[in-house]
Amino acid sequence: MxxxxxxxxxxxxxxxxxxxxxxxxxxxxxxxxxxxxxxxGIGSPLDQDCQIETLDSHYPILKRLxxxxxxxxxxxxxxxRLDNIDEKATTFQGAAAAEGxxxxxxxxxxxFCCQDTTVIxxxxxxxxxxxxxxxxxxxxxxxxxxxxDGRAEALK
Numbered sequence: 495m496x497x498x499x500x501x502x503x504x505x506x507x508x509x510x511x512x513x514x515x516x517x518x519x520x521x522x523x524x525x526x527x528x529x530x531x532x533x534x535g536i537g538s539p540l541d542q543d544c545q546i547e548t549l550d551s552h553y554p555i556l557k558r559l560x561x562x563x564x565x566x567x568x569x570x571x572x573x574x575r576l577d578n579i580d581e582k583a584t585t586f587q588g589a590a591a592a593e594g595x596x597x598x599x600x601x602x603x604x605x606f607c608c609q610d611t612t613v614i615x616x617x618x619x620x621x622x623x624x625x626x627x628x629x630x631x632x633x634x635x636x637x638x639x640x641x642x643d644g645r646a647e648a649l650k
Contacts, residue, residue, distance in 0.1 A: 497573040498551045503534060505545040505563060510534045512547055517573035527566075537566045542598075544569070551576075555587040558596045568598045575605035 503512035513530045531537030536544045542563040549560050553576065579586055586604065595601055 497553070497576045498549060498556065498569065500549045500569060501547040502531070502536060502544040502566075503547050504536050504543070507535060508545075517570050518577065519570050519573075531566070539565075539567060541565065542568070553583060553587060555590045555595075556601070558590075559598060559601070562596070562598070564598045568602065572598060572602050572605070575602060579605055 498517040499514060500517065501512050501514045504510050510533065513534060515527055515530070519527050528537050531544070542565045544564050544566055546560050546562055546564060546569075549556055576586070589595075590601065590604055593600070593604070595604060
């Protein structure tokens with residue numbers, strides 16, 4: 495599934511134009527993508543040399559990466575990580591907003607720990623949300639589940 499569509503250009507020489515790439519990059523397409531970026535002088539495997547002009551994704555929080563420098567492989571890796579957390583999109587975006595995340599490295603790191611985060615979208619069910627959070631993160635038994643003050647846990 496294509497998670498991200500980014501238009502990239504060279505910050506040092508924007509007059510060279512831009513290239514739009516779908517991420518994650520499929521293995522068979524990787525060399526072709528590098529050839530597209532070569533005339534722009536970007537796509538280094540080591541440097542953050544790709545300036546993001548625009549970024550489209552079903553994760554609106556990733557718009558924060560626009561006008562930042564990224565490494566092509568980092569952006570590709572983020573897209574691959576997002577494929578693995580697709581069902582947790584609300585949690586990922588909520589955690590990124592709460593933490594004020596704006597860098598590619600922090601977005602990547604968040605993909606490894608957002609499953610430990612609970613985003614409350616319905617505040618009328620705090621008791622249940624708090625208990626579910628404890629079960630998810632603490633592995634409680636059924637008896638322990640009912641002994642927890644779920645509202646207090648949700649507010650924490």
